Amino acid sequence: MLEVTDLKKQYKQTKAVDGVNLFIEQGEIVGLLGPNGAGKSTTISMMSSLIPPSEGDVRFLNESVIKQPQKLREKLGVVPQEIALYLNLTARENLQFFGKIYKMDKKQLGAKIDQVLEIIGLVDKQNDLVKTFSGGMKRRLNIGVALLHDPSLVFMDEPTVGIDPQSRNYILDTVKRLNREKNMTILYTSHYMEEVEYLCDRIYIMDQGHIIASGSKDDIKNILSAEQTFQIETAVVKEEFTNLLKEHPSVRQLTVQEKTVTLLVPKEVVFFQTIIELAEQTNTELKSVQVQKPSLEDVFLHLTGRALRD
Amino acid sequence: MKGILYAQLKLLIRNPATFLIMTGICILFAFFIGSSSGTYQSYIPIYSEMEEKETEQVLSHLQQYGAQNYELVEKEVLEKEVREGSAEAGLFLFDDHYEIVIASKTGTFTLLEQNIQKAYGHYLQEKQLKQADNVNGAQLIKQLNEPMFTVETKTFFGEDSFIYDSKLQAIFGFAVFFVIYTIAFNVIHILVAKQEGIWDRIILSPSRKWEMYVGILCYAFFLGYIQVVIVFSFFRYALGVNFYDGFGNALLVLIPYVLAIVSLSVLIAGISKTTQTFNAIIPIVSVSFAMIGGSYWPIEIVTSKFMLALSKIDPVTYVMDALKAVTIYGEPISGALFPISILVLMSVVMMGVGINLMERRS
Ligand SMILES: Nc1ncnc2c1ncn2[C@@H]1O[C@H](COP(=O)(O)OP(=O)(O)OP(=O)(O)O)[C@@H](O)[C@H]1O
Ligand SMILES: [Mg+2]
Numbered sequence: 001m002l003e004v005t006d007l008k009k010q011y012k013q014t015k016a017v018d019g020v021n022l023f024i025e026q027g028e029i030v031g032l033l034g035p036n037g038a039g040k041s042t043t044i045s046m047m048s049s050l051i052p053p054s055e056g057d058v059r060f061l062n063e064s065v066i067k068q069p070q071k072l073r074e075k076l077g078v079v080p081q082e083i084a085l086y087l088n089l090t091a092r093e094n095l096q097f098f099g100k101i102y103k104m105d106k107k108q109l110g111a112k113i114d115q116v117l118e119i120i121g122l123v124d125k126q127n128d129l130v131k132t133f134s135g136g137m138k139r140r141l142n143i144g145v146a147l148l149h150d151p152s153l154v155f156m157d158e159p160t161v162g163i164d165p166q167s168r169n170y171i172l173d174t175v176k177r178l179n180r181e182k183n184m185t186i187l188y189t190s191h192y193m194e195e196v197e198y199l200c201d202r203i204y205i206m207d208q209g210h211i212i213a214s215g216s217k218d219d220i221k222n223i224l225s226a227e228q229t230f231q232i233e234t235a236v237v238k239e240e241f242t243n244l245l246k247e248h249p250s251v252r253q254l255t256v257q258e259k260t261v262t263l264l265v266p267k268e269v270v271f272f273q274t275i276i277e278l279a280e281q282t283n284t285e286l287k288s289v290q291v292q293k294p295s296l297e298d299v300f301l302h303l304t305g306r307a308l309r310d
Numbered sequence: 311m312k313g314i315l316y317a318q319l320k321l322l323i324r325n326p327a328t329f330l331i332m333t334g335i336c337i338l339f340a341f342f343i344g345s346s347s348g349t350y351q352s353y354i355p356i357y358s359e360m361e362e363k364e365t366e367q368v369l370s371h372l373q374q375y376g377a378q379n380y381e382l383v384e385k386e387v388l389e390k391e392v393r394e395g396s397a398e399a400g401l402f403l404f405d406d407h408y409e410i411v412i413a414s415k416t417g418t419f420t421l422l423e424q425n426i427q428k429a430y431g432h433y434l435q436e437k438q439l440k441q442a443d444n445v446n447g448a449q450l451i452k453q454l455n456e457p458m459f460t461v462e463t464k465t466f467f468g469e470d471s472f473i474y475d476s477k478l479q480a481i482f483g484f485a486v487f488f489v490i491y492t493i494a495f496n497v498i499h500i501l502v503a504k505q506e507g508i509w510d511r512i513i514l515s516p517s518r519k520w521e522m523y524v525g526i527l528c529y530a531f532f533l534g535y536i537q538v539v540i541v542f543s544f545f546r547y548a549l550g551v552n553f554y555d556g557f558g559n560a561l562l563v564l565i566p567y568v569l570a571i572v573s574l575s576v577l578i579a580g581i582s583k584t585t586q587t588f589n590a591i592i593p594i595v596s597v598s599f600a601m602i603g604g605s606y607w608p609i610e611i612v613t614s615k616f617m618l619a620l621s622k623i624d625p626v627t628y629v630m631d632a633l634k635a636v637t638i639y640g641e642p643i644s645g646a647l648f649p650i651s652i653l654v655l656m657s658v659v660m661m662g663v664g665i666n667l668m669e670r671r672s
Binding site: 048049050073074076078080082083084085086088089093096097098099100101102103129145149 | 317506516
């Protein structure tokens, strides 16, 4: 649906974006993850035809967006990182304003506004001035404005920055719902691992203008480790049980600590079932079995030597 | 464009105080400052060398025209009163001509002169008609075609006196000064929209950029124009201030000025990067333009070459010129063509440069 090739943006001193390649398929939620100043917003601005790239191309449905932005703009909704609303107008008036800017039909607009207010959960607050809104409510309206003209592709630039967990969950669920129910294609930018992990099918990790890793969640985690870790809690650790595990060809490493057994197993092996079978054989009472996967946070640390957030 | 007008109107309705207070303060200032100086019920002392009966005839004609308060006095009294300013002007009546003596040309001078001319003319005509039996017709016609009397105007301050109407000076001055704020604080919405990211959303929409510019600027223009019309109309209709039959033309003259101020605001918006800078520059520009352009005091009393040179690039100078021309000096609109053209030229240039600056930055 959308393809970015070798995108670069050079400001006077900084290379904000330096050779980014990425693509988005119809119906996906794609995450763009990176620390402050990674170049996420600059990339999104170029992708949405707001600023011209220094080099590279953005193609939407196989047509260059840089030369011919109209087609993309019709289908695209952008949720900017900064709240872009009239604070002295009400929520409804803001939607009215942007609807008119989008030259929407008067009758349709009324119904559409009701629908959007429903989606973002601001029906009760629609006639309040935006400046009286909480951070979370402003964020939701900021998203709502981008949904007015029924876009099929939406770019969201850190839509949950600086808000309470409740609003954040609401927004995350809304994003997921839009994707599922309306088949909206979404590019979601964040520096929160857990958000991207929860929402996205595929992820791009960006740092200092470069994409440093990309792929599905598992692909990325595989970068860090080819193994998975099992933590088995038992009522009593029987030697029989641990011996059988040790002898199993897939087990790379085994440690016992009080009543917990920790195993390292290659990623591709499905080992859950084996543990249960061995426990039954040896009459070991299992309290719990946990698979620990490395987090994206660990991946970022591994790739850059820096934490994602300071 | 409909969208932006919708937003601007909503914002005005939500917060009409700024506009109303600006208009109100403008009227108050113009009212108090305009009436604190200068006499309004003008008193005209008269010294006559005509016969008593004829003097009374002229006087009765004079009282017929205009609201001046006339009184017969001794020659010395008249001169003293005019010199000291307790009388706006003095009138000498002679058998074959009259003389008006003034200290300075005030606003009502033209009116006074007209009235005296009419009254004296009326009197002479009557006199001739009475004598007509004794004179043959041809002679009468000849006499009527030739000026029967001479008019002399003397001033104690020499030739370069100007007409000063303190009321109109205050109304014009404050109206053109305050409207700068009203316009600027609407043009600033371009900067606000850019700063708040609203402009980016507009760029991505089917609305075109020029629609936004036109929308915001038209709105600023109309609000500014409505304000000056309200102020002028208030003085004209509620207080009955004399615009010397030039009220309509004065309103016309304001159009290129309001346009020039819209352009000026665009230029300043183009120069200032942020709304904060814009907000800091506007008062400086408006106050100095008002001072230099003769909105606080008449430019005619300014003698500094430097200030006068500065006033040449100031739209306020030209609108004050044009306004005075079509009112106090009784000129038709064509008499103000020069300042009007300059204002139009300024509008075009400042608008062009301003929009260019704004577009270049983004
Ligand atoms: N208009 C600009 N002029 C100069 N430098 C800029 C400009 N915009 C961005 N930059 C620089 O480009 C780099 C990338 O900025 P960008 O806003 O794209 O990062 P980001 O990943 O969105 O960060 P954040 O998470 O803080 O939003 C930064 O170093 C920034 O200072
Ligand atoms: Mg950003």
